[in-house]
Amino acid sequence: MWRGLWTLAAQAARGPRRLCTRRSSGAAAPGSGATIFALSSGQGRCGIAVIRTSGPSSGHALRILTAAGDLPPARHASLRLLSDPRSGEPLDRALVLWFPGPRSFTGEDCVEFHVHGGPAVVSGVLQALGSVPGLRPAEAGEFTRRAFANGKLNLTEVEGLADLIHAETEAQRRQALRQLDGELGHLCRGWAETLTKALAHVEAYIDFGEDDNLEEGVLEQGGSTWWGRKTPVSPQRLPSLSLFACLLSPTADIEVRALEVALGAHLRDARRGQRLRSGAHVVVTGPPNAGKSSLVNLLSRKPVSIVSPEPGTTRDVLETPVDLAGFPVLLSDTAGLREGVGPVEQEGVRRARERLEQADLILAMLDASDLASPSSCNFLATVVASVGARSPSDSSQRLLLVLNKSDLLSPEGPGPRPDLPPHLLLSCLTGEGLDGLLEALRKELAAVCGDPSTGSPLLTRARHQHHLQGCLDALSHYKPSKDLALAAEALRVARGHLTRLTGGGGTEEILDIIFRDFCVGK
Ligand SMILES: Nc1nc2c(ncn2[C@@H]2O[C@H](COP(=O)(O)OP(=O)(O)OP(=O)(O)O)[C@@H](O)[C@H]2O)c(=O)[nH]1
Ligand SMILES: [K+]
Ligand SMILES: [Mg+2]
Incomplete structure (x- = not known):
């Protein structure tokens, strides 16, 4: 499986640029208007089973099953009698929770039915939901996929959630929870910001350098002053040059080099997370x-x-x-x-x-x-x-x-x-x-x-390693003293890898592979 994912990731990196495609191409496409439902707790006889819905008809389904005109107060558990809308036959006395979007797990309107966990109750409620127009059974991982599509979770957080569901040991649970909390995503976003800053710096240099005849090496030497110019500055140019002076901060260049060191250190530890x-x-x-x-x-x-x-x-x-x-x-x-x-x-x-x-x-x-x-x-x-x-x-x-x-x-x-x-x-x-x-x-x-209680965020998947390596490889072409255009492109490619790691600009294939790890109801 890892090899397949890696190949796909490599294809994605090479392939034509796509816009941020967080939508699935299949039936699981979020935003298709359908309201989905599924049993979200485990299969089999149990004390309480949780059935949930997500989508625009969630409130309607809740009203129909509870034969009530009003929705219960949002995010409060309410005891309700659930009945089959076709026959009116009582199904169970259950706790219901109404989560109007966007303040819900998926960002859409959601309902949770906490019913008694007998198989007949569960199948009765599932069938009743299936009879409500606009509702259909959810596919594996579809709730999480909608949460991702609506920006509730980034891709590393989705992976953390999948790992948390599969965690079998304490260390795995700790690591998964940290990733779900967004630690790895946060780290990558910080790195991407460093690259954005450096890119702004190089692009500004390109713009100004073309018509302002700046002295060579200003960027490398960290010259942040406009008095390094060969030609005098006209008074009209001063406001934009002061902006330029801000952008040409020597720290941007230093930060890119520090980022290379940090990426190298994380990659050396990559096997640990896996x-x-x-x-x-x-x-x-x-x-x-x-x-x-x-x-x-x-x-x-x-x-x-x-x-x-x-x-x-x-x-x-x-x-x-x-x-x-x-x-x-x-x-x-x-x-x-x-x-x-x-x-x-x-x-x-x-x-x-x-x-x-x-x-x-x-x-x-x-x-x-x-x-x-x-x-x-x-x-x-x-x-x-x-x-x-x-x-x-x-x-x-x-x-x-x-x-x-x-x-x-x-x-x-x-x-x-x-x-x-x-x-x-x-x-x-x-x-x-x-x-x-x-x-x-x-x-x-x-x-x-790696110690998930203390250490830095771990790279738990080959996909993470691939993108960090791609970022590092791209930065090896960042040589602003030689060619500014190539340096800018190197920064863009490097930043693209970090963005894809957290899910921006991800391809359908990669999303399909990641969401395949989920079960129906999650
Ligand atoms: N006194 C004593 N005997 C032990 C101890 N541990 C294992 N034995 C005995 O040592 C013998 C060999 O144990 P195994 O566990 O089969 O050893 P092994 O290294 O797997 O042996 P091979 O598979 O043949 O290489 C058995 O009779 C065990 O009961 C111990 O701590 N103390
Ligand atoms: K033995
Ligand atoms: Mg033996």
Whole structure:
């Protein structure tokens, strides 16, 4: 799916310029005059179900179903008897809420019916709404699409809303809420303003430079004064030149360069937000019998893998999605690493190594009571040493070394070897050390996925990354000292990418892909 989105985004960037097209081409086109309705709460038997409508006939539908001449007070819950308009048969006693537009979720007139959640009640009310002229069932995501079309949400906020609905872990929820609150959009708008300012500056320079014979390099040197001119200023030109002097602020140029630095920093972190959205890859590895499968079962709280005293039990890569310390993780159990075994286990070792390369975080596990064995020493000298040798800045992989079976160490005896890299002690058998491991995992995952409680807004989608990269690439052509016209065009292209990120000038295809993530009723 990401590849498809990326290609479309690339096409959109290359394709002919379109006006701000926030409308869908299909039946879901907002503003088509239709009033839509849908069950917005989950399917199935429940205490309360919420059915809502959006569109110009919402008030009419509410009056018809409540057999009332007047609408209830806006934005206040009122208890009403709902009846089928065709037969007059009572359907339910329900709470109704009337949200006249534009102060509603979609910006249109909206009604919410909070009915008892039995399937017969829900289908009775849906059928009654369907019988009202001008009303039709909503398509997936159509409420949100209307909110977007009416300027209630920008595109990054729409994505935040989709992510919030799909959020399964605490960190995902925090991140989605921040995006829904508009943090990423706000950041992009600030950047776009910087570019608009710089563009005004360059365009003014072009206009004045053509007929006023300004000295070369004024822009570069940040010359904000009109006395850098070669020709004297006529008194009639003074008012416009003072405007010019304001526009030629040296800070505009400095701000564009600072923006390049900021974009670069965000792009370097781009993978983090995407990991937070789709799950970080955590791979458990180590020599046979270290207790890898025992740890995977402990962390996922279910018997994912077979545990046995026989070395070489796990052969295939077993992947399970888990919530680790609030972060979404795809946890992989792998075969114990050793050489000189039969072909089946050897294939397991090959797969384990392959998976290890894809890991964002490696959980390297050793048997604490068996550190002197050749397999432990070999593991320390290869896997642990090679990841540990890389500096955190040039490696996207992180590693936590865990010494398992601490229950087998005698309390009086010497601790683990002093030459070991930093490690944690754990016993999968007794659970001792598990809290410490979870805390260490939380810190590592915050580094891998970005910390949604504190850090700067994350780029959670390939689309975000594509536009920021496009913006940065365009700015590499911003060289006002060489060619002002090209510099202005570079600024325009760069700003276009930021605008498209929040949804201005978006294409139908991209909107369709984004709204496809929504369910009916949202
Ligand atoms: N005493 C003790 N035994 C443990 C502990 N953790 C696991 N074991 C035992 O160690 C043996 C191997 O455990 P597994 O979880 O199968 O180890 P593994 O690393 O997945 O083994 P392979 O898949 O064969 O590479 C089993 O008999 C476990 O019960 C622990 O903390 N303490
Ligand atoms: K085993
Ligand atoms: Mg195993």
